[in-house]
Amino acid sequence: xxxxxxxxxxxxxxxxxxxxxxxxxxxxxxxxxxxxxxxxxxxxxxxxxxxxxxxxxxxxxxxxxxxxxxxxxxxxxxxxxxxxxxxxxxxxxxxxxxxxxxxxxxxxxxxx
Amino acid sequence: xxxxxxxxxxxxxxxxxxxxxxxxxxxxxxxxxxxxxxxxxxxxxxxxxxxxxxxxxxxxxxxxxxxxxxxxxxxxxxxxxxxxxxxxxxxxxxxxxxxxxxxxxxxxxxx
Numbered sequence: 001x002x003x004x005x006x007x008x009x010x011x012x013x014x015x016x017x018x019x020x021x022x023x024x025x026x027x028x029x030x031x032x033x034x035x036x037x038x039x040x041x042x043x044x045x046x047x048x049x050x051x052x053x054x055x056x057x058x059x060x061x062x063x064x065x066x067x068x069x070x071x072x073x074x075x076x077x078x079x080x081x082x083x084x085x086x087x088x089x090x091x092x093x094x095x096x097x098x099x100x101x102x103x104x105x106x107x108x109x110x111x112x
Numbered sequence: 113x114x115x116x117x118x119x120x121x122x123x124x125x126x127x128x129x130x131x132x133x134x135x136x137x138x139x140x141x142x143x144x145x146x147x148x149x150x151x152x153x154x155x156x157x158x159x160x161x162x163x164x165x166x167x168x169x170x171x172x173x174x175x176x177x178x179x180x181x182x183x184x185x186x187x188x189x190x191x192x193x194x195x196x197x198x199x200x201x202x203x204x205x206x207x208x209x210x211x212x213x214x215x216x217x218x219x220x221x222x223x
Contacts, residue, residue, distance in 0.1 A: 004155070031209070042201050042213030043156070056210065091156070101211060103148075103155040 002026070004104035006092050012110045018080035021107040025073070025094030032069060033101065034060075034077050035091040043091055049075065079109075087111045114139045118202040118214035125192055125221050133187040133217045135176075135202035143204040145169075145178055145185040146211065150199045159187075159200070192221045 005024040013019050025032050030051050035043035046065070048056040051072040060067065064083070069075040079086055089106040119134040137143065147159040147169070160169030165180035174189045185202060202214040 040215065042203070042215050043211075044213070045210055048209065093156075100158045100161075101156075103157065105153070105155045 006104035016081040023092030029094035116214040122218040
């Protein structure tokens, strides 16, 4: 069974440019998460979806970040415009609702 | 708020040495506790978990016991291998939906 798939794995952009990350969760997992991992730190939750509904987006900086999960399956996280401080790894995870989270390999963003 | 504090790294060991990574937590309720591991070039994966006080989680030779009296969940392995080189994250969850992670501890095992 395929795991959580994220793309791109690496992205380098200049500040003020937009960027988007895509995530395809494990089949059948209704819960999808986006986490931010800064260098040397643990992941921090940005947003959690139950099917297509964002049920916890309290940590998402809504002035420049947006996310969607239109059909309750794959999801896109967008940053527009990107700032230098957005350089980090963006992790997607999914779960069946209770217990273990399954993480993708992450998308590493570098903003120049 | 709810949080975990884990031992700072990096930790460098020789093969067959004993590994301990300390983790303590602060929580308003009774959390579930987890250890996740991230091998080089791979995503985070669950190593073990414990859902209530005195529970012991174990996997791949690693163990951790949920100690309510000391609010701790220390990770141990009696004899490490080079393949155990990774970043280890302690985490807690109060509702099974949101994980709060520690900063991670990088472990390097030398042959």
